Amino acid sequence: MRLPDSVTGSFLVALGAAAAYGGYILPPVPGQPVGPNVFPLVIGCGLALCGLAIVFGIGRSFEEEEELVPFEDGQAAAPPPQGKLYGLRALLPPALLLFYVLAADRLGFVITAAIMVYVTSTALGAKWKLALPLAVLSPFAIHLIFGKLLRVPLPVGLLPTPW
Amino acid sequence: MLKTLIDAFALISTWEVIISMFAASVYGLVIGSLPGLSATMATALLVPVTFYLSPIAAIATIVAASSMAIFSGDIPGALLRIPGTPASAAYADEAYAMTRKGQAELALGAGVWFSAVGGIAGVLSLMILAPPLAEIALSFSTFEYFWLALLGLMCATLVARSSPVKAIAGMFIGLLVACIGIENPGGIPRFTFGLTDLFGGIEPIPALVGVFAVAQVMRAMLTPEPPPLPRRKFGSIMAGQWKLTKLYRWQMTRGNIVGIIIGVLPGAGADMAAWVSYAMSKRFSKEPEKFGTGHVEGLVEAGASNNASIASGWVPSLLFGIPGDTIAAIAIGVLYMKGLNPGPTLFTEKASSMYAIYLMFIIANILMIPLGIAMIRVATYILLAPRSAIMPIIMLCCAVGSFAIGNNMFGVVTVAAFGVIGYVMETNGYPVAAMVLGIVMGTMVEQAFVTSLIKSDGSILPFFERPVAAILAAMAIGALLWPVMVWIWRKVKQPQTAAATTR
Numbered sequence: 001m002r003l004p005d006s007v008t009g010s011f012l013v014a015l016g017a018a019a020a021y022g023g024y025i026l027p028p029v030p031g032q033p034v035g036p037n038v039f040p041l042v043i044g045c046g047l048a049l050c051g052l053a054i055v056f057g058i059g060r061s062f063e064e065e066e067e068l069v070p071f072e073d074g075q076a077a078a079p080p081p082q083g084k085l086y087g088l089r090a091l092l093p094p095a096l097l098l099f100y101v102l103a104a105d106r107l108g109f110v111i112t113a114a115i116m117v118y119v120t121s122t123a124l125g126a127k128w129k130l131a132l133p134l135a136v137l138s139p140f141a142i143h144l145i146f147g148k149l150l151r152v153p154l155p156v157g158l159l160p161t162p163w
Numbered sequence: 164m165l166k167t168l169i170d171a172f173a174l175i176s177t178w179e180v181i182i183s184m185f186a187a188s189v190y191g192l193v194i195g196s197l198p199g200l201s202a203t204m205a206t207a208l209l210v211p212v213t214f215y216l217s218p219i220a221a222i223a224t225i226v227a228a229s230s231m232a233i234f235s236g237d238i239p240g241a242l243l244r245i246p247g248t249p250a251s252a253a254y255a256d257e258a259y260a261m262t263r264k265g266q267a268e269l270a271l272g273a274g275v276w277f278s279a280v281g282g283i284a285g286v287l288s289l290m291i292l293a294p295p296l297a298e299i300a301l302s303f304s305t306f307e308y309f310w311l312a313l314l315g316l317m318c319a320t321l322v323a324r325s326s327p328v329k330a331i332a333g334m335f336i337g338l339l340v341a342c343i344g345i346e347n348p349g350g351i352p353r354f355t356f357g358l359t360d361l362f363g364g365i366e367p368i369p370a371l372v373g374v375f376a377v378a379q380v381m382r383a384m385l386t387p388e389p390p391p392l393p394r395r396k397f398g399s400i401m402a403g404q405w406k407l408t409k410l411y412r413w414q415m416t417r418g419n420i421v422g423i424i425i426g427v428l429p430g431a432g433a434d435m436a437a438w439v440s441y442a443m444s445k446r447f448s449k450e451p452e453k454f455g456t457g458h459v460e461g462l463v464e465a466g467a468s469n470n471a472s473i474a475s476g477w478v479p480s481l482l483f484g485i486p487g488d489t490i491a492a493i494a495i496g497v498l499y500m501k502g503l504n505p506g507p508t509l510f511t512e513k514a515s516s517m518y519a520i521y522l523m524f525i526i527a528n529i530l531m532i533p534l535g536i537a538m539i540r541v542a543t544y545i546l547l548a549p550r551s552a553i554m555p556i557i558m559l560c561c562a563v564g565s566f567a568i569g570n571n572m573f574g575v576v577t578v579a580a581f582g583v584i585g586y587v588m589e590t591n592g593y594p595v596a597a598m599v600l601g602i603v604m605g606t607m608v609e610q611a612f613v614t615s616l617i618k619s620d621g622s623i624l625p626f627f628e629r630p631v632a633a634i635l636a637a638m639a640i641g642a643l644l645w646p647v648m649v650w651i652w653r654k655v656k657q658p659q660t661a662a663a664t665t666r
Contacts, residue, residue, distance in 0.1 A: 008591050012332055019339055022354060029349045034616045036349035039609040043338045050332035058328055090381040090586060093558060097377065097579035100562045101572045109563075116562070117555040123384060126551035134552055142559050150215045152567040 005054050012051030020044025092123055108157015109147070113139035171518030175526075180220045184523065187224035188231045188530055192538045193545055195232030197553060198245040198389050199382075202232035202433070203489045204375040208557070210368050210493060211564035218501035219519050225497055226520070227527045229490045230282050230473055233433050234535055237274035237466065238542045241267060245389050250433035250469045253441040260457035272400040273407060273462045275535035277415060280408075281467035282528035284419035285426060285474025290521050292427070292478050293510060299631075300482050300507035305618065306626055308483070309611035310635035312604050315429025315485040317642035319600045325592050327646035333593045336584075337601015338608065340365050346606060348613045360573040367603050368496050369565040369577040371489070374595050376561050377582025380554050382589075388550050395543065400536050411463045414444055418464035422471030429479050429600075432488025433469040440468035474524050481505050481517070484607060489596050492603045 023040025096116045104112045118135035126134075146152045174180075187209065194205035206229050213221035236248030240255035241262050251258075261270040303311070316338075320330035343354045344364025355361040408415065418440045425436040444464035445454045454461055476487025477494065484505035486492035498505055503516060510517055538545075565574035585595050619625035627633045 002590050003587075005591075008593070012336075015339075016335070019342070019354075023342075026349070026353060027351065032617065033621050034348070034613050036347040036351055036353055038613060038616065039347070040339070040342050040353065042612075043335050043342065047332060047335040047339065050328055050335060053328045054326075054332065060326060087385070089384045091583070092384055093377050093380040094579040094582045096558065097562055097575055097582070101575045101579075104572070113559050113562075116558055120380070120555040120558050121551045124549075124551035124554055125388065126549065130549070130552060134555060138556055138559060142556075142563055146211075146563045146567060150212065150567065152211075152563065153570060154563065154566075 005057060005060070009051045009054030009056075012054065013048045014051075016044045016046070016048030016051055018044070019047060089123065093120065096120065104155045104157070106157060109143060109154040110139045111158060113142065167514045167518050170515035171522055174219050174515060174519040175223070175522055177217075177220075179217060180223050180523075183216055183220045184223040184227045184527065184530075187227040188527065188534055191228030191231030192235040192534060194228075195235035196238045196247045196538065196542055196545060197548075198239050198243070198247055199379055199550075200553070200557070201248045201375065201379075202229055202236065202250065203371075203493070204379060205229070205232045206490050206493045207368065207371045207375050208560050208564055210372075210497060211567040213497050214500070214567065218503060219516065219523075221497055221501055222494070222503075222520055223523050225490075225494050226523045227530070229494075230278075230470065230524070230527045231531060231534070233469055233473055234274060234278040234466075234531055235538055237278070238271065238539060239389075239546060241270045241274065242395075242542065243389065243546075248434075250437050252434065253437040254462050254465045257441075257455060257458065257461050260455065261459065261462075262457075264457045266457065266459075267395065268398050268400050269403055269407075269459060270462060271397075271539050272402070272404050273459055274466050275532055275539070276401065276404040276408070277418070277463050277466040278470040278535070279528045279531045280415065281419055281422055281470035282474055282531065283525060284467070285423055285471035286521055286524040286528070288423040288427075288471070288475045289478055289481075289524070292475070293481060293517070296478065296482055297507040297510040303507075303631070304629065305611045305614045306629055306632040307635060309608065309615050309626070310632055310639050311429075311483055312485055312608045312611060314635055314639040314642060315479065316597075316600060316604065316608070317639050318428050318431055319597045320594075321431075321642055321645060325594050329591075329593045330597045333588060333595065333597035334601045336588075336593075337598035337603075338605045340370070340598075340602050341605020341609070347609065360571075360576075364606075365577060365602065366568060366574065367599075368493070368568055369574045370581045370602055371493060371496075371599060372561055372565055373578040373581025374585035374599060375489075376557055377578055378585035378589060378595075380558055380561075381582060381586045383550055383554050397540060400539060401532075407459060407463060411460055414448075414460055414464040415467045417443065417447075418467035419471045422468035423475040425468075426472030426475030426487050427478050429485045429487055431472075432476060432490065432596075433472045436472035437465045437469040441465040470528070477520070481509060481520075482507055484604075486600060486603055489599055492599055495603060 019040050023037045023044060026037040028037060029035035096119060100112055100116060114135040117138050118131050121131035121134055143154060147154045191205050194200045195202055206225055209224055209228055213224055232248060233250050236246055236251035237258065238247060240246040240251040241258035244255055244259035246252040246255040258270045261267065316334050320327055320334055343361055345352050345362045346364055347353050352362055421440050421443060422436040425431045425439060441461045444461045445451050448460055476491040479485045479487050480491040480495050484495055486495050495505060503509060503513060561578050562575050565578040566572060568574050588595050588598065615626065627636055
């Protein structure tokens with residue numbers, strides 16, 4: 001999802017302008033010159049200016065150093081199979097979290113968690129021999145730590161835990 | 164003094180503190196050693212657990228986990244050439260070269276030993292620097308706080324190894340996120356879009372978990388699995404470390420001092436300390452040609468440096484509530500939650516708690532030596548765990564942990580949203596650390612700014628009138644203009660070098 005600087009920059013200009021406008025229309029505190037509107041106004045303007053600078057490529061010369069971070073280095077850069085939809089795989093984790101939000105109350109923690117674990121594990125290339133036991137056992141382990149020991153009220157749903 | 168020290172000992176010698184410290188150490192060592200899971204992420208995922216602990220035990224877990232994770236990032240760095248945490252990236256090549264030469268024990272032993280020494284040096288700096296600074300800070304008004312916060316934010320943008328403009332934009336995004344909610348000078352809902360969930364604002368901790376943990380899982384979806392670790396037998400790990408200490412005592416001291424300074428600077432943390440110290444070590448070395456071929460000197464200096472910065476990063480956090488790095492940003496959240504609100508009065512009113520923090524840092528760094536050696540020996544087995552088994556657990560912890568912070572599903576939505584934001588920002592070269600600091604410090608910056616403006620009746624002049632404020636202002640503006648000056652200097656220099664090459 002590497003976007004050109006002109007796109008991200010323009011987005012920041014729009015976001016900054018929206019923030020500044022949103023701050024501008026906030027009602028002032030009666031009898032006080034500065035209220036809740038000042039800070040968003042300043043930030044919005046600053047953000048829009050930065051966005052403009054990015055669109056025009058100011059500060060680009062500093063960026064080459066970023067490649068210095070050999071974060072996942074060492075693995076010979078075998079280019080992964082690139083399909084058109086390959087990049088969308090990155091959206092799987094947040095999608096699963098939203099699924100958790102929507103489903104946990106109805107299905108209960110254990111079932112929802114098991115689905116999340118299975119999908120994530122398979123997406124990362126695990127065979128079912130690993131993913132299935134993991135999906136069955138890990139929700140119980142997490143429930144034991146958070147639900148039992150730390151008393152987080154995790155949703156019960158369809159399948160109650162044995163404790 | 165002696166009484167507070169005894170009180171502090173009493174505070175930390177409970178079973179709860181001891182057990183949570185030990186457990187957090189093991190946890191930090193494991194997470195830090197797994198490639199792709201950073202020390203910040205380890206700490207962020209710990210926060211929901213700290214909710215249910217006593218204040219001192221909660222801080223103990225943060226202290227132990229962060230110190231251990233920074234060291235244990237060296238392990239896969241040396242054995243696989245994949246740094247476990249970004250703080251080890253600076254010298255992973257060097258350590259790996261040593262392993263290839265058959266000196267893995269020496270490289271890893273240097274990692275443990277000089278990390279522990281660096282950590283203790285960092286605590287000493289915290290003990291020495293914090294109380295006198297607290298004295299000075301007592302006389303600070305909102306003007307000073309405003310400039311100090313701004314200076315912190317500017318430092319965060321300066322040290323990011325990316326375009327400063329993008330870093331500043333990231334900082335503004337963070338400040339904008341902090342604008343959301345009802346906690347503003349007017350007490351009116353701002354940018355809430357009618358959603359009641361947004362009235363309380365965006366909690367920093369779920370945002371941090373999203374940016375550092377979920378975004379990492381997202382990246383893992385697109386990157387190939389790291390290679391497995393070759394099995395090996397280790398000889399004595401601590402052998403020869405004392406000789407190294409004597410041989411490289413100056414390098415070690417320099418690393419400690421650089422680490423402390425970088426740690427104290429708001430926004431710059433362990434990764435920066437390691438890069439700077441490694442570069443410095445090479446620059447001042449008597450045998451720079453050996454660097455990169457498996458030479459231990461750089462490891463000594465950088466290892467001493469990154470752990471020193473962890474402890475000294477607490478100085479601005481405890482004094483001003485301005486985080487020294489992203490880990491300290493999390494620690495500040497925990498401090499507030501536990502009623503230890505950062506500020507200069509903390510050192511007078513809660514002196515025993517402060518001493519307890521110092522003691523815990525020292526204990527954590529001593530504990531690092533035996534636990535670290537054990538970790539090195541079992542690392543081969545831990546690193547066998549495939550990514551497809553670890554990442555799903557991380558996902559579950561993200562979901563449950565963010566829910567636990569407020570017993571509210573909106574926390575999980577926040578985590579997911581910030582995962583996407585963090586991922587998109589990182590892939591496009593916007594440093595997320597700057598945004599995180601913006602989120603953490605937003606409310607404070609706004610409060611100082613608006614209160615100052617009200618006091619000064621809309622005039623700018625009082626912002627520069629008090630001497631300390633003027634100095635801080637000059638530093639903050641200097642930090643803002645620094646990239647411009649570098650840019651101009653490069654422009655001037657470029658024609659010269661171009662002319663030189665054509666000749």
